[in-house]
Amino acid sequence: MSKEMEGADKVFKALADPNRRKVLDLLYTNNGQPLSSLCEELDMQRQSATQHIDILIKANLVSVVWKGREKLHYINPVPIYEVYERWVRKFEQNRLGFLHDLKAQLEGENHGKT
Structure with a gap:
């Protein structure tokens, strides 16, 4: 190991x-x-x-x-940050990208109006 x-x-x-x-x-x-x-x-x-x-x-x-x-x-806090970088951040990026795309799609359909 x-x-x-x-x-x-x-x-x-x-x-x-x-x-x-x-x-x-x-x-x-x-x-x-x-x-x-x-x-x-x-x-x-x-x-x-x-x-x-x-x-x-x-x-x-x-x-x-x-x-x-x-x-x-x-x-x-460094070891916690290293765990975040290795195990959390990569999953968070995908989720945030999805939410960004969803927001853009919804705003596009509504022309920015809620």
Whole structure:
């Protein structure tokens, strides 16, 4: 398996769990949070939260920066963007093209009037 596919598998695995998606939502809203803040919002024990965050780190969806003695967590949107580019965008283009053609056809029949 290629390195790119392994990375995508880790991203999909990480995104499959609702708790990990919540971590990403929390970091999107307030980036750079310590584990204690994330645990408060997740309503789970520190050990469980750490396991979820470790999976996000291994998938490169979260990065860690030490600020003094504090470990801050930041969202990394690049892997999500790569998934979008590979799996969503190509399907979205066809759909948008179809909607554009349909709009043009309907407006042509009605001469631009609704």
